[in-house]
Amino acid sequence: MSIILAIDTSFGTSVALVEDGVVRAEVNVDDTMKHAERIGEAIAQVLAVADVRPAQVSEVVVGRGPAPFTGLRVGIAAAVMFAEGARAKLFGAVSLDAIARTELESAELRAQVSHDRPLLVTSDARRGEVYAALYSDVTKAGSPVRIDGPFVIKPAELEAQLERRAIEPLRATAPVTAASLGLLADALLIDGLLDTDVSALYLRDPDATVPNPKQRVGKAVS
Amino acid sequence: MTNTWVILPAVEGDLDEIMALENASFATDAWSVDNMHAELEVAHTAYFVVREDERLIGYGGVSVIPGTGQGDIQTIAIDEFERGRGVGRSLMGALMREAATQGAREMFLEVRADNPSAIGLYRSLGFEQIDSRKRYYMPDGVDALVMRANLEPLRTQDLEPLVLGIETSCDETGIGIVRGNRLLANVISSSMDEHARFGGVVPEIAARAHLEALRPTLHEALNQAGVTLDELDAIAVTNGPGLAGALMVGVGAAKALAVATGKPIYAVNHLVGHVGVDILE
């Protein structure tokens, strides 16, 4: 018996409630700029629609990205505090894995996917780059088996690398939703693979660079 | 006689008068002036003096170590000519309320076994003997009774609203807990060390630091205040101005906490928040 509140803000604001592997409610707001304003009402809405009290939520799972920086941490902060307030267990999951799980629901795709012909999941990383990860398989419960990634890369460079490694992947570009993240968490929970790490996957370093301590501004006096 | 005394927080300027009463009250085991001075200054203690017509007629102190939920009466003394008027009861009441406000759920004290009037006063205030210490008061060799009172009734009765505030406006995550206008906890996980390396506040780094700091900061604040999330009456959050990114973390966090706990949420201006912290006692 699990009631999972799933939150993913790697793109829009997406919140879902998954009970024993069934999506009971979901709210998806595309607006990428309003995460902070939307997150509270989105959580309240899914609880109301599913008729679940906060204290009944047993697990909170948050998408760790990878994602451009801004919205991601709003979702993580919200997940941390909701879990504290509702006394639920807190977990994190890689958002790309949620896409892989959804794609690999297809029996046709499952039959084709293999280590030699993996599923390639990509998402927009902006600045002309994509996030990418490769999957070779899926467990019976539905946990995808990631064999590479996630990493951030220019699309042309990704294609060049795949060609060098003689990989002709199956491709998925479905958007990540909290519903898919919640179903992923349910599968990971069954497989005992759900992770408590909720740190954000930015994959890029902050824009700021550490100044060189040897480099002095102003005139040297000697 | 009427009770025309006032109870005031003790200040350093009270020290000489406190010592005079201390020496008169505890002939054989008075604290030194240095000890008393340190007691007045140390964090987690609260000392009060009783004054009547400018004259100091009593003093007492309580210590509440954050997170323990326990208060300890450090000392209490009433001028021998002013006893029997209810001064001690009134001072004890102030100390018990102070301890409850600072998060104590129970209060402990030791009293000389040969002081029946003090023991009677403490009993009437709800203290019960839980233990004794043989020959505790030296050099007289007098036993001490250890007494305990439940402060829960004081905590739930007539208490001002308990508000938890989250601020992530500029370069730090701050979680404050106030009861009325009294600051119970203020924990700031400053990201200053990170900033120093970058020679200023770098928005992205500030925001990353906020995220990692959120959970430990919340726990520390609740511990310091000696309260649980259930006891909160409201949640407050800074809504600007500030760095947009850092700000959003706090707003998202506060809203989620409000939904999870079912508490109302209020937005406060960052600057007002700062001024507010200053005017808190």
Ligand SMILES: [Zn+2]
């Ligand atoms: Zn500030």
